[in-house]
Amino acid sequence: MAKHAFVFPGQGAQFSGMGKNLYDAHPSVKDLFEQANEILGFRISDIMFTGSDEALKQTNITQPAIFIHSVAAFKTIEGAMPDMVAGHSLGEFSALVANGVLSFDKALQLVSIRAQAMQKACEANPSTMAAVLNLPDEKVEEICAAVQAETGEVVVAANYNCPGQLVISGSVAAIDLACIKMKEAGAKRALVLPVGGAFHSPLMEPAKAELAAAIESAVFNTPTCPVYQNTVAKAVSDPMEIKNNLINQLTGAVKWTQSVQAMVADGASEFTECGPGKVLQGLVGKIAGAAVTTNGVS
Structure with a gap:
């Protein structure tokens, strides 16, 4: 049976003005952004809508911004019922909101901790x-x-x-x-590449230790559908296994090619990318030749 996969982008997809159209068009998205501003303790929505490219490139801004945009885009899809989800690096957190493993607020807190820990690791090394x-x-x-x-x-x-x-x-x-x-x-x-550090390498070990403590103490629910995680490139449904893979992702490789191949092998014939840009649309096309739709690209 044909299955519908939802995929979520990672760092690099940000741009000034991101999410503004969703904010203006959907009261529920406006509420989501205001909730995010409150959780983070600053108005990230202002930086997303009118901030400079330079401001948006800062890891501690980029990661929560892309996460918020991606979840907002997903929530505007009427009757969205993924059969499977996956996210590229940071996008894995958005995927875990889409399949019910994490609440929006808890995931945003983890993304913020991850971003700050990675920023520190970049500055140290x-x-x-x-x-x-x-x-x-x-x-x-x-x-x-x-x-x-x-x-x-x-x-x-x-x-x-x-x-x-x-x-x-x-x-x-x-x-x-x-x-x-x-x-x-x-x-x-x-x-x-114009990036701040060696993501997904052993040089992120200090950030991994910090993130691990936060993830281990967080409640992870049973997913509504499997997540194809970066480090293992296969369907995962066990909350403890999801936690371990999410921690290992910081120092491990993002196996996106292998993940998409596994999704197709498990029946995915339709992909929807939720979030800023169309990066994954291009990658999925090259990996599987599969049709990809996008949602919330601006």
């Missing part, structure tokens, strides 16, 4: 990420391992976005060297 295009995953992994052995510094495969697009993560020196070696090996591009 200058590090970065780079996108590698048109090189087999195995070759990227092999070069990362060789650079780690040579330099003694961290560089790992972090985001398996789609076939031919893998993001690596690590120290600045190791990323720079890895990019040179990726190009020598035939990569079309190996491009350092």
